Amino acid sequence: ILVHHGIMLVVPSGSGKSTVMTSLQECLSIASGTVYKQVRMNPKAIRAEQMFGETDKLSGEWLDGVFGAMWAKYNDRNRKDMTWIVCDGPIDAVWIENLNTVLDDNKILTLANGDRLPMTDNVKLMFEVETLINASPATVSRAGIIYVSETDLDWTPVMEAYIRLRPENQQDIFRGLVTKWLGESNPLNPGHTMYMLLRHTKEVMNVVRVGKIRSMCNLLTGIMTGDGAA
DSSP: OOSOSEEEEEOOTTSSHHHHHHHHHHHHHHHHSSOEEEEEEOGGGSOHHHHHEEEOTTTOOEEEOHHHHHHHHHOOTTOOSEEEEEEESOOOHHHHGGGHHHHSTTOEEEOTTSOEEEOOTTEEEEEEESOOTTSOHHHHHHSEEEEOOHHHHOSHHHHHHHHHTSOHHHHHHHHHHHHHHTOOOBTTBOOHHHHHHHHHOOOSSOOOHHHHHHHHHHHHHHHHSSTTOO
């Protein structure tokens, strides 16, 4: 993060990418004495024109985009804080290409109306994505890439966190049942149940292992609590 001004955190869903970024932000704030903060947006929630700005077809006036407005606000040398502008969502070939001039050594956002907004030293551009399949080599080569594998965290810590939220008289029972029916995850073995699902079933929708465990925990909570609980 000291070398690159554009960083892509490539991690499968549920593998802790937001926690990694938040932990780093808090550590830097404590170590440096400067406030670090994140400003997030989902680029896929809006059109590329709404993100960077467009000309109104009726009036002919320029309408600022969401990202363009954020960029102009936080790239201010008078600000005392450090801001990470985080694009949290899938990379699309349409909008990511508009950021190539930001990610290279020019560090300038060029808008369709001709405005050129330089990047200041108190801003970093971050991306939280699951895959870089839609990013061109030109984009990837400009950014610093941090890859975290699904197996680095896996589902055991998530399951243990859920168990610790249960009443104390239930925790040992839960741990015994998890060991019996699910096993334990490690980089070489996801547990016998996950192995069976991987080898002997075909998923209608691909879901990461952490997502499966979270869904199971939500179902257990619904069964054990509330009206009509078992």
